[in-house]
Amino acid sequence: MQFTHPETAALYADVVAAGPDLVVGLDFDGTLAPIVEDPTQAHVHPAVPDLLVELADRVRGVAVVTGRPVRQALALGDLDAVGTRITERGRSFAVLGQYGNERWTGSERRVVSPRPPAGLAGFLREVPALLRRVDARDAYVESKGLAIALHTRRLDDPEGAFSRLLPVVSDAATRHGLAIEPGRLVVEVRAPGMHKGLAVAGLAEQWQAKGFLFAGDDLGDVEAFTELTAMRSDGVATMAICSHGGDGPPELEELADHVVDGPDGVVEFLRRLVVDLDGAGGSR
Incomplete structure (x- = not known):
């Protein structure tokens, strides 16, 4: 993988070095699945299920963090089956829906959700x-x-x-x-009071992350990228990946450490990450 700037290559090297202490967070629409006119038909890239299992073998935890309800993401991404495979291998997998208001894990296998907001x-x-x-x-x-x-x-x-x-x-x-x-x-x-930045911070604390990589494509991911910047200042190895697909918001791209071309680019990036984690001894 080629990076334009040496600073980006250094950030990536630090994330790879975090290896078994790395957490990977991934948005759904525009990142794992293409943006389509009918949101009920936004199925993930066909390589995603197997790739998430491979990735989970090499890191502390993998999470899908999305604005979608958890049950939608589970169905469109076959993530229930992904969670079963990852959990059976003794690894951690979570789906955080509605910007972190909903939670499902491969181990608990139930959606935890608050009441609908007043108003x-x-x-x-x-x-x-x-x-x-x-x-x-x-x-x-x-x-x-x-x-x-x-x-x-x-x-x-x-x-x-x-x-x-x-x-x-x-x-x-x-x-x-x-x-x-x-x-x-x-x-x-x-409802106010929850966003992807808080979701990322919660995952990092729960899974005791020493590294955190997050990929997203839209304005809802800005808070997650901002949280990565704060974590980096505290000594955590972080990297923000913008999956723009050619029409992403400039606000997100400005915060990103690296830009890829939609779900195809995300898959290519994660495949290389798996290879490099193996090279660094990240497989457990």
Whole structure:
């Protein structure tokens, strides 16, 4: 693997050296699975299941950290079976859904989730009127249990509809005491107080990470990348991988240590990581 800057190569070498004390966190959509018009059809790259098992053999733990509900990620990624295989080998695997509000592990095999946030039902009742107001009646409304996501990708002018929708949704979310999470042609409304940065910090503490690599593709991953920067200042070997697929947010790419081209690039990167961990004696 070739890195443009010597600093990036040094960060990667430190992550590889962390070996059995390394934690790997991975976003789902745009990172393990391609971005598609129908989010119910976003299946992971075909190499992902076996690759996650190989990776888990060589590190402290592997986690999928996603804005999706855990059960969706499990189904679309065949992650239940992945968790079984990893756990049977004595390794650690977790799926953190809805930005860390939900948790499932290969050992416990049940979804731990809080109640839906106060105000979400009221916001949902307003959604049809909000969409009419910004001429986005046909936007796809996805109920996630703990959140509501409004997708404009299927509309004739998806970017224009998104730009009109975002401020209106933001105002409504504020009135209902909710947080917003903008993404690529989607805006999600959910409970405040949890984000991927907190999820990453929790994993690092639980699994006693001395190294942490995280790959993501969208604005929801900014907090995770920021947390890696803080961890690095505390002496943890970290590396942030931006899976942009050609249209990722510039805010995330600016925080990234290395950029790859979508799920194909993530798979290529992780395959090389497995090889280099073996070369450094990381297989246990």
